[in-house]
Amino acid sequence: MPLCVVGSVALDSVETPTETRENVLGGSAVFFSYAASFFTTVRLAGVVGDDWPPQYNYLLQARGIDTAGLQVVAGGKTFRWRGRYLKNMNDRETLDLQLNVLSDFDPVLPEPYYRSKFLFLANGSTVHQLKALDQCTGASLVVADTMDHYIRTEPEGLKTLFKRLDGLVLNDSEAKLLTGDDNLVRAGHAVRKMGPRFVVIKKGEHGAMFFSQHETYVLPAYPTAEVVDPTGAGDSFAGGMMGYLAEQDNFEPKTLKEALAYGILIASFTVEDFSLDRLRTIQREDIEHRMEEYKKMLSF
Numbered sequence: 454m455p456l457c458v459v460g461s462v463a464l465d466s467v468e469t470p471t472e473t474r475e476n477v478l479g480g481s482a483v484f485f486s487y488a489a490s491f492f493t494t495v496r497l498a499g500v501v502g503d504d505w506p507p508q509y510n511y512l513l514q515a516r517g518i519d520t521a522g523l524q525v526v527a528g529g530k531t532f533r534w535r536g537r538y539l540k541n542m543n544d545r546e547t548l549d550l551q552l553n554v555l556s557d558f559d560p561v562l563p564e565p566y567y568r569s570k571f572l573f574l575a576n577g578s579t580v581h582q583l584k585a586l587d588q589c590t591g592a593s594l595v596v597a598d599t600m601d602h603y604i605r606t607e608p609e610g611l612k613t614l615f616k617r618l619d620g621l622v623l624n625d626s627e628a629k630l631l632t633g634d635d636n637l638v639r640a641g642h643a644v645r646k647m648g649p650r651f652v653v654i655k656k657g658e659h660g661a662m663f664f665s666q667h668e669t670y671v672l673p674a675y676p677t678a679e680v681v682d683p684t685g686a687g688d689s690f691a692g693g694m695m696g697y698l699a700e701q702d703n704f705e706p707k708t709l710k711e712a713l714a715y716g717i718l719i720a721s722f723t724v725e726d727f728s729l730d731r732l733r734t735i736q737r738e739d740i741e742h743r744m745e746e747y748k749k750m751l752s753f
Contacts, residue, residue, distance in 0.1 A: 455494045456699040457566050457592070458485050458692075459585040460575025461532055461555055462499035462523065467684055467727060468537040468548075474682075477728035478509050479534065481575035481598065484685035487729050488692030488719045490516040491737050493699040496566050498522030498585065500558045502529035512729070521563045529554040542680045543657060560585045567591055571699040573691060576600050579610030586617060594704050596620035598691060604631050615648035619704075622691050624655045637662060638669065653694070653713065655687050661713055668706060672713050675721035675747055682727045686720040689732070693719030718743050 465479030482499045489495045496519040503525060510520055530553040538545045560581050572589045574582040574597035582597055589595075597618050603611065604627060611631075615621065621644060629635055632643040637654060641664035645652045651665040658680075660673040694716035701708050718740055725731040 454570045454699045454702045455496060455568075456489055456571040456573065456695055457496040457498065457522075457562070457569035457589060458482050458489070458573045458575055458695075459498040459522075459560050459562070459581065460485065460573075460577055460598075460688075462497075462501050462505075463532040463534055464504075465684060465728070466533070466535040466549075467682055468535075469542070469682060470538065470540050472681075472727075474727045476533075478512070479684060479728060480532065481577070481685075481688045483513070484688035484723065484729070485573060485575055485692035485695070486513060486518045487516060487732050488689040488716075488723070489696030489699070490518055491693070491719070491740060492696030492715070493571075495519065495696070496522060496563075496569055498560055498562050498566065500524040500526060500554050501531040502526050502554050505531050512733075519565075522560075522566055524558075524561075526554045536684070538683065542683060545683075560588075562588045570594065570702075571695060572596070573695050574598065574614075575688065575691070577603075579603060579607045579614050582614055583610065583617075586614075594619050594698065596622060596691075596695060598622045598688075599627065601627055601630055612647070615644075618649040620651045620653065621649040622653045622655065622687075622694075624657070624687060628652075628654050641669070651709065655690060657683075657686070660717060661690070663709070663713060665706075665709075670710070672710075672717055673751075675718055675743065676750075677721045677724060680724045681731075683724050684728070686723050689723040690716040690720040692716070714744065714747060715740070718747060 460482030461480040463480035532555040533551040535549040568591035572592035628640040632640040634640045654662040694712040697712040697715040
């Protein structure tokens with residue numbers, strides 16, 4: 454089933470302890486879309502400036518990603534982020550952040566996007582997320598992401614958004630910030646009581662936790678020996694999860710658990726190179742092969 458994502462599209466400059474890459478393809482909607490495209494048709498909505506390299510559009514379209522919702526602002530500059538990863542590759546510093554056209558983003562979606570059964574509101578302002586949600590009247594599963602910036606600056610918007618969500622994806626530090634509780638089990642359930650039917654807490658190299666009214670469980674990360682660039686891993690996780698749900702066209706408990714596993718595996722590929730470089734080298738068979746290894750790892 455078609456899956457719509459609304460979020461940031463960016464040009465990233467990434468510094469790691471061993472290498473630096475300038476102006477590579479990035480953004481929450483980009484990583485999400487590419488990851489989800491292994492499972493289903495994806496419709497991307499975002500905004501860029503006229504400095505956006507056209508070859509990046511071709512790269513996305515080659516995966517069957519619909520970019521009709523990608524607005525190009527004449528004379529504008531694309532959202533840019535520069536970050537540096539520390540030696541442990543878990544912690545990073547933001548060296549420069551230029552919102553540019555993203556600061557005035559007004560998500561006006563193409564009409565076919567309205568009927569997308571599955572909708573993901575990637576990291577962004579709650580104003581943008583709610584406007585996109587208002588347009589996608591055909592969505593039967595709505596899941597969103599957020600970050601510490603919006604937890605601090607848009608608390609009322611988040612309260613409104615949460616009451617309209619089926620699911621919420623956020624990382625462990627964000628869950629603690631949102632609830633004021635350092636215990637992730639209590640925090641997960643506290644976030645769920647704010648509105649979403651289920652909550653997924655991403656724990657980076659430690660996997661993910663799932664919370665619903667009737668289930669709580671943890672899935673470990675896939676053991677990746679060589680982490681080259683963690684940028685986009687969380688968005689790739691969400692893309693793999695939502696892509697699988699859309700492919701299966703249901704979100705029953707069993708499917709949700711399988712979807713989390715696929716999200717974890719997609720993220721494990723993403724971190725093995727910069728930007729989308731690793732994902733561009735794999736096929737669905739590679740994901741399924743890693744899934745078989747993952748199942749063996751989890752069996753007793």
